[in-house]
Amino acid sequence: MSRPAENTSTTVGAGTEEGSPSERLLFGGPLLHDTGWNKHERAYLEMSLWAMASSLPRLVASTVRLAWRADRRALWAVGCAEVLHGVTQAIGLVAVNEVLGAVLATGPIADRLHAAVPALIWVAVTSLVGALAMSASTAGTGRLEPKVERVATEMYLERVIRVELEAIEDEDFHRLLDSAQYGAAGARRMIRYCTAVVGALVSFAAAAGVLTVLHPALLPLLLLMTLPRSWAALRNSRTRYESFQRWAQHARAGRLLSQTLIRTDPAPEIRVHDVGPFLLGHFRSMSESSEGEQTRLARSAAKTRLIASALTGIATLVTYLALGGLLLTGVMALSVAGTAVLATRSGAASLTTLILQVNSLYEEACYVMDLERLCVEAHKRAIPVGGLPVPDQPRLIRFEDVTFTYPGDSGDSGTRRPALSGVTLDIPMGKIVALVGENGSGKTTLVKLLAGLYQPGEGAIRWDGQDAGALDRADLFSRFAMVSQDFHRWPLTARMNIAIGRTDGPLEEERVEAAARYAGARKVVEEMPRGWDTLLSRGYKGGHQISGGQWQKLGLARAHYRDAQILIVDEPTSALDARAELEVFEQIRQLAQAGQTVLLITHRLASVRDADLIHVLEKGRLRESGTFEELTDNPPVGIFRDLYEMQRRQFVDEQAAALPGQRKPADADATETSREL
Numbered sequence: 001m002s003r004p005a006e007n008t009s010t011t012v013g014a015g016t017e018e019g020s021p022s023e024r025l026l027f028g029g030p031l032l033h034d035t036g037w038n039k040h041e042r043a044y045l046e047m048s049l050w051a052m053a054s055s056l057p058r059l060v061a062s063t064v065r066l067a068w069r070a071d072r073r074a075l076w077a078v079g080c081a082e083v084l085h086g087v088t089q090a091i092g093l094v095a096v097n098e099v100l101g102a103v104l105a106t107g108p109i110a111d112r113l114h115a116a117v118p119a120l121i122w123v124a125v126t127s128l129v130g131a132l133a134m135s136a137s138t139a140g141t142g143r144l145e146p147k148v149e150r151v152a153t154e155m156y157l158e159r160v161i162r163v164e165l166e167a168i169e170d171e172d173f174h175r176l177l178d179s180a181q182y183g184a185a186g187a188r189r190m191i192r193y194c195t196a197v198v199g200a201l202v203s204f205a206a207a208a209g210v211l212t213v214l215h216p217a218l219l220p221l222l223l224l225m226t227l228p229r230s231w232a233a234l235r236n237s238r239t240r241y242e243s244f245q246r247w248a249q250h251a252r253a254g255r256l257l258s259q260t261l262i263r264t265d266p267a268p269e270i271r272v273h274d275v276g277p278f279l280l281g282h283f284r285s286m287s288e289s290s291e292g293e294q295t296r297l298a299r300s301a302a303k304t305r306l307i308a309s310a311l312t313g314i315a316t317l318v319t320y321l322a323l324g325g326l327l328l329t330g331v332m333a334l335s336v337a338g339t340a341v342l343a344t345r346s347g348a349a350s351l352t353t354l355i356l357q358v359n360s361l362y363e364e365a366c367y368v369m370d371l372e373r374l375c376v377e378a379h380k381r382a383i384p385v386g387g388l389p390v391p392d393q394p395r396l397i398r399f400e401d402v403t404f405t406y407p408g409d410s411g412d413s414g415t416r417r418p419a420l421s422g423v424t425l426d427i428p429m430g431k432i433v434a435l436v437g438e439n440g441s442g443k444t445t446l447v448k449l450l451a452g453l454y455q456p457g458e459g460a461i462r463w464d465g466q467d468a469g470a471l472d473r474a475d476l477f478s479r480f481a482m483v484s485q486d487f488h489r490w491p492l493t494a495r496m497n498i499a500i501g502r503t504d505g506p507l508e509e510e511r512v513e514a515a516a517r518y519a520g521a522r523k524v525v526e527e528m529p530r531g532w533d534t535l536l537s538r539g540y541k542g543g544h545q546i547s548g549g550q551w552q553k554l555g556l557a558r559a560h561y562r563d564a565q566i567l568i569v570d571e572p573t574s575a576l577d578a579r580a581e582l583e584v585f586e587q588i589r590q591l592a593q594a595g596q597t598v599l600l601i602t603h604r605l606a607s608v609r610d611a612d613l614i615h616v617l618e619k620g621r622l623r624e625s626g627t628f629e630e631l632t633d634n635p636p637v638g639i640f641r642d643l644y645e646m647q648r649r650q651f652v653d654e655q656a657a658a659l660p661g662q663r664k665p666a667d668a669d670a671t672e673t674s675r676e677l
């Protein structure tokens with residue numbers, strides 16, 4: 001296989017429309033996002049300086065609101081410190097003016113110096129108070145920033161955990177989620193920029209006030225000096241933001257490659273299949289593409305800054321020439337000119353800072369706006385709250401002509417096959433109901449619809465006649481315990497892996513123990529280095545790894561700990577050894593005897609012998625329903641019967657192939673299983 005690292009030069013700067021070879025090979029196409037610019041992205045890029053300035057109060061207000069929620073006292077401290085700092089600067093400038101006036105006056109030098117002493121004391125006091133105010137502001141900002149980031153993060157997380165599963169699986173929602181995550185960090189940085197903007201505004205006002213008093217012509221000259229830098233800052237940050245939006249997915253894909261190389265779960269395959277150098281080569285290739293973009297950005301920024309510096313030099317020259325003119329014509333005294341130079345320098349610095357910070361504020365605001373958009377979108381796609389109560393002791397759940405198609409792009413043919421079509425079936429409560437069928441026949445989809453994770457596109461799911469769509473969803477979820485096919489392996493302790501099944505009450509140790517015993521996980525836990533406190537995640541201190549079957553036992557224990565009305569077990573024994581499998585099915589039988597409803601999905605057809613009702617799905621349609629006997633005895637042919645016969649023959653052949661003397665002990669379990677068949 002060709003390795004991209006060997007010919008990376010061809011991919012450098014390959015941010016082309018068809019994408020770099022790495023993008024095409026690994027991700028199926030270009031990852032640059034260049035279409036469908038959303039409204040605010042365009043809005044930012046088309047924004048004029050004036051439009052930015054006029055919406056400044058709104059932006060500052062939204063940051064202040066976040067900070068207010070995060071820490072009011074720190075916000076007050078920062079606000080007061082910044083205003084105080086500005087006031088000291090203004091008083092300081094006036095005092096400097098006094099000092100220069102006194103020193104440059106006529107008379108003996110000792111008298112002149114003496115006359116300047118009170119003003120000098122003012123200069124010293126204002127510098128000291130100014131410095132104290134600055135450090136108070138720095139301390140307050142440092143306290144405020146992490147809190148604002150946390151509040152912003154919580155703001156979107158608390159909405160995201162309540163959206164429909166469909167939204168979480170949606171690509172557009174995910175893209176928004178990705179960029180909104182920058183918004184939380186953006187909100188944190190906005191605090192610094194806001195503080196700097198307020199500080200620079202007050203300082204500028206002080207300098208501008210002093211300059212206007214000295215001579216009205218000086219203020220426009222000051223503005224002229226700062227214009228080129230403002231233009232450069234605005235231009236550069238727009239280019240950066242545009243580039244960020246275009247390259248965001250590409251950057252994420254690059255991070256995905258590097259993360260994959262250090263994660264623990266793909267580590268064995270990376271080594272045995274020697275995938276490491278291959279992925280590393282593509283990582284380098286993708287990085288080189290984005291390095292090309294960074295170089296382009298840096299060049300463009302350097303060019304803009306050079307032009308701006310030249311223009312600023314000209315403007316500064318004009319200002320000092322004007323000052324000289326005022327001096328020469330006697331319009332301005334030498335002492336006043338000295339203050340004017342100081343005020344011009346201080347004012348120009350404040351104004352440049354102000355414009356740079358406003359610009360940075362806008363750049364960050366774009367990401368924060370993404371976060372706000374995500375909150376709005378998450379609210380729109382939230383799982384509805386409220387509804388009719390779910391019947392306390394329902395007797396029957398009925399699927400009525402249910403059709404469901406997964407949302408998403410419709411592919412080349414333009415149409416998507418429904419995952420379920422026109423399914424009508426019964427799930428009687430207090431029974432074991434089995435769902436069987438080939439891979440992709442819709443079994444998992446059906447139970448997800450049953451649990452309220454998706455809503456049927458057509459038809460209805462009725463609980464004792466009541467449409468589930470009208471039922472309170474939180475109430476509905478509370479009725480289910482689920483061991484899904486891809487159940488989550490929580491990177492937490494063994495105890496928590498079971499107790500996380502029910503988090504709405506205090507953790508009950510005895511029930512955790514009982515659940516572990518039920519699922520055959522007690523021995524697994526006993527053998528762990530730190531028992532219940534063993535962390536089941538390699539790569540952390542004390543982290544421990546368990547086998548796939550051991551995980552499955554913990555998953556089953558978790559569902560048992562949840563203690564819900566309906567237990568959904570989707571392939572609960574796929575990773576279990578024959579003995580553990582038999583035990584699990586025995587436990588399921590006992591649960592049903594105690595009145596629990598169990599919905600069992602399995603490919604081991606012998607295990608559904610005890611089910612009260614078996615539904616057979618094929619390509620999203622219900623093909624057969626009945627008890628094990630009905631499905632195997634009566635029909636001369638049938639899907640279930642065929643599949644069952646196939647599995648049975650396989651066992652019989654295996655048994656015949658093994659000579660009695662060659663039987664291994666493990667075959668004893670297989671014999672036990674085949675006896676069930």
Ligand SMILES: Nc1ncnc2c1ncn2[C@@H]1O[C@H](COP(=O)(O)OP(=O)(O)OP(=O)(O)O)[C@@H](O)[C@H]1O
Binds near residue numbers: 441
């Ligand atoms: N989240 C999803 N988004 C889009 N399509 C999906 C999703 N999950 C499943 N599908 C599609 O829906 C169909 C039914 O899938 P489902 O997972 O329900 O099958 P299954 O009967 O559980 O199969 P298996 O025995 O392999 O677990 C398949 O064609 C599958 O590709």
Ligand SMILES: [Mg+2]
Binds near residue numbers: 443444445485570
């Ligand atoms: Mg499945």
